[in-house]
Amino acid sequence: MTSRCVNPKRKQARLRPVYLAVASLAVLIAAGDDAGARSGKRSIESIESRSASEPLMAIVSLRDQRITVYDAKGWILRAPVSSGTKGRETPAGIFSVIQKVEDHYSNLYDDAYMPHMQRITWSGIALHGGVLPGYPASHGCVRMPFDFAARLFDATAMGIRVIMAPTDVAPIELAHPVLFQPKPGAIAMAAARTAEAQEAARKAAQARLDAETAFREASRAKVPVRAAENLKRRAEAQLAAAETRLGARTRLGARISAKAKEQAEGAKAKAAVKIAELQLQWDAAKADLQHRLDAVTSARDAAAAADTSRAAAAEAARQAERELQPISVLISRKTQRLYVRQAFKPILESPVTIADPDRPIGTHVFTAIERSTDDAKVRWSAVSLDGGRPPGATVEPRDRARASSGRGVEPVPTVPDGAKAALDRIAIPQDALDRIGNFTPRSSLIVTDEALSPETGKGTEFVVLLSGEPQGGIKNRRRRPATEFRYARPRSLPFWRSPFGSPFSTW
Secondary structure, eight states: OOOTTSOHHHHHHHHHHHHHHHHHHHHHHHHHHHHHHHHSTTSSEEOOSSOOOOOOEEEEETTTTEEEEEETTEEEEEEEOBOBOTTSOOOOEEEEOOEEEEEEEOSSSTTOEEEEEEESOTTSOEEEEOOOOSSOOBSSSEEEOHHHHHHHHHHOOTTOEEEEESSOEEOEEEOOTTSOOOOTTHHHHHHHHHHHHHHHHHHHHHHHHHHHHHHHHHHHHHHHHHHHHHHHHHHHHHHHHHHHHHHHHHHHTOOOOHHHHHHHHHHHHHHHHHHHHHHHHHHHHHHHHHHHHHHHHHHHHHHHHHHHHHHHHHHHHHHHHHHTSOEEEEEETTTTEEEEEETTEEEEEEEOEESSTTSOOOOEEEEEEEEOTTSSOEEEEEEESSTTOOTTOOOOOOOHHHHGGGGGSOOEEOOHHHHHHHHHTEEOOHHHHHHSOOOOTTOEEEEESSOOOTTOOTTOOOOEEOTTSOOHHHHTSOOOOOOSOTTSOOOOSOOOOOTTSSSOOOO
């Protein structure tokens, strides 16, 4: 029993060395575990025999506690991981990287350091560097070796597909009539729009330069106008003064010699001639100035028109570029609908026909990979997440004693017959096909028994959770508010604010 007379602050001061000792021991244990994970056989592997292209997907095997990264030619990186522990399991399903933060600290778990964080849900599931004890130990995230996490962070781009697979499965190349192909001439059209935008920008810059030149010339043309005007005004003033003096003498009856009168008249005549000459100079300078001012007006109008054309051409080029961005299509047997997203935004939803709709179809991810040599078609890869397991059967992660044994086993290639059979049952309406955009490498088609996860929303790709697998790591997290997209499932519980403000959802 603790005495009520004990000063809590003094007690805390006495216990501080104990806390420090425990913390130091935990750090040493963690460092030892991590060193063991790093030094284990084949802890981090990479393909060195060929140059790797852009990663297309990362597949995390929850049973084997391993991540494998694939490009268009096969796997390029592989490392052990530590996923969610029992009760907080990392959910099996389909995700994408929706945020990258190099130095992240958890706002839930004692400000834990999560370096090279790549978020896959706004509720807090992510890939990041961390301690690997050799078995599932996180609260739902996927920990990776620190150096591997840094390497993967540098290699990936926003939107890269992340598949949390119950078993370790590898993609295979697949061809099928349902798999989309690029629209003819789309790349050439985008290149033409880009060239037009560049030419319009050049013309707009030249038009602005012409307008500035015309303005400078008009400014210089004002100088002779002012000079002629000032000389003419001075000559007129001198003539007026001479006439005034001559008239004054005449009114006073003063005698003026013939010679003086002749000189005065001569001066008046010369002044009149000078005024006439200056008038001509002034008229000519003013006409030239008006011409220059008209040129300024014309040049400014041309510059404005060129800038309008530049803006329109730039927008056309951006639109063409957007149309070349990867497209994601999801077909759900549960909802009998087709959904399309591009750049994390929904662009289309349509009914779809699935033959024998009461029979499971599985969950398959088809990914467009590098173009064929004729530049008119793309190749496709396929990953099936069921792995040939009986319907409803779940796969538990290997226990601690067996966790390392799975890392030496190669992933099982996807069985093509199952993926093809799923595609055989799908009929997409022609109007939906006409409205779906252009397919380029990294575009994808997901065919699944599942409905869209509530995690799908603003600023996300499609999120699909396998209903037959443990989801403790995501069920225990608060989600962000329902989005305005009509195919996002509404939520009735209070949620955290949007991840585009602060704070983020808890980890």
